[in-house]
Amino acid sequence: MFLAVCVCGIVGMQAQKNESFRPGQVWNDTEGNPINAHGGGLLYHQGTYYWYGEYKVGETVLPADATWERYRTDVTGISCYSSKDLLNWRFEGVVLKAVPDDPGSDLHPSQVVERPKVIYNEETGKFVMWMHTDSPDYGKAEAGVAIADSPTGEFKYLGGFRPNGTMSRDQALFVDDDGTAYQFSSSEDNQTMHINRLTDDYTKPDGTYVRRFVDMSREAPAVFKHGGKYYMLSSGCTGWSPNEAELAVADSIMGEWTVIGNPCTGPDSEKTFCGQSTFVIPVQGKKNAYIACFDMWNKTDLQNSKYIWLPILIDEHTGKLSIPWLAEWDMSVFDNK
């Protein structure tokens, strides 16, 4: 009897399809395991979405020498999930693995590897991953780059560096319509955002960069383009603890950026519904449909941090973008505006 109940439970879990987004709730993959892809980024490639994130496994610790709340888990690698509908995700494995046998590697378990983002280079046919690589005390402040021939890896680590010789922590990638790619990075001790233009193969900065959001302490950038304008969603700078989100807009990506303000509305909107931005996905096949992805960090148990995905709604009269709290929603929100 007990066995029958267990087996039914497992089969039931596997068969269960996600029909709606439920922000902040446990979100299981197609095998019934909680999705483990934190600080993540998405890529749409040939009809499939790929979600890459920090694969956080094991105990969360606060290092004995920590002077601030730098709770951590050992580096175990970058995970990848695939989906056709953004709701049901299949685990594709750990596509960039930690390197436990080389203490000098950026990917050694003792180090910091966060906020992976992957873009596809049409010219080289390579999938290029950028991530924040750091020393355990976050003093190194570098960007690491890895490449692969397939979206599901395995990715080969090329190395880490300070883009244009400057610090780089939280980061995002953006590919413009002309194929030029940019890295946005929290630089200068997280005080100022740098927008670094990348080489044609996307693996390095090309030497041209601008300083924006000077002394504004923005982190967790997520960049997207809508109606010919560039938008950056970001958080303030309070470690794993939530703060108020901010949306900014620019006519040209390396031009002047104007702060619009907090796009979140509803309960806890002044602290981003207890989340922190990580990515904005343009929904394929729908016009003016974007999903804002946030991490809901559980700082003392990081592997059990959850996700908050919400639609970005665009007012049809004013063009204003907002991110309302919705406890449960599906893609039809984009049809009912």
Ligand code: GAL
């Ligand atoms: C946050 C950052 C996270 C992580 C954390 C460490 O501000 O967005 O990616 O670095 O600090 O405390």
